[in-house]
Amino acid sequence: MPLTDLRPTLDPTHLAVARWPTGWRPEQLPSGFFGLVEDASEVTLVCAEQSQPAGSLELEQGWRRITFAGPLPWEQVGFLADVASRLAAAQIPFTSMAGFTTDHVLVRAAQADLAVAVLRGEQPPPARPGTTNP
Numbered sequence: 001m002p003l004t005d006l007r008p009t010l011d012p013t014h015l016a017v018a019r020w021p022t023g024w025r026p027e028q029l030p031s032g033f034f035g036l037v038e039d040a041s042e043v044t045l046v047c048a049e050q051s052q053p054a055g056s057l058e059l060e061q062g063w064r065r066i067t068f069a070g071p072l073p074w075e076q077v078g079f080l081a082d083v084a085s086r087l088a089a090a091q092i093p094f095t096s097m098a099g100f101t102t103d104h105v106l107v108r109a110a111q112a113d114l115a116v117a118v119l120r121g122e123q124p125p126p127a128r129p130g131t132t133n134p
Contacts, residue, residue: 003121006083007069010116014109015063016049017095018056026053033065035097046097046106064112066119071101079103083119090114090124 013032020043026036030047037044045052049061072079080096083105087094092111097104107115118124 003086005121006086006119008066008116008119009069010112011065011067013065014049014061015046015065015106016052016059016061017063017106018045018052018060019043019058020045020056062109063106064109066105066107066112066115068103070099070103072103086118086124087115089127090118091127092118 011033015033022038022040022042024043026045029036030045030051032048032051034045034047034051036046042057045056046063052059068079068083080103083096083103084094087105087107092107092115094105094107094115097106105115114124
């Protein structure tokens with residue numbers, strides 16, 4: 001039986017994830033999709049590559065965002081576990097972000113189309129030991 005289509009949408013924007021020192025804030029919030037997270041040890045800014053300010057402690061470019069149609073109810077159990085299982089079966093690493101009613105995952109740009117396919121219910125290609133899928 002085919003897997004349920006999770007109705008993923010791939011954003012065409014290439015994103016960068018940057019690590020900043022605790023207490024740092026951008027002079028201006030980026031336009032479009034962005035995420036700003038602060039914890040006790042760092043600030044993380046996710047935004048379009050061209051909007052990422054210079055001077056971060058670390059910078060990872062080449063990410064794409066996949067969004068799931070919402071609203072997703074707060075009481076829903078196992079949605080992200082399903083996403084993680086499908087991406088793991090396809091050997092695609094990811095990170096997740098959540099809005100109030102919508103969930104997002106970030107995947108490497110080279111793996112974005114394959115990620116969308118498996119999240120739509122397609123079977124991943126055969127696993128190649130010790131690698132991630134391109």
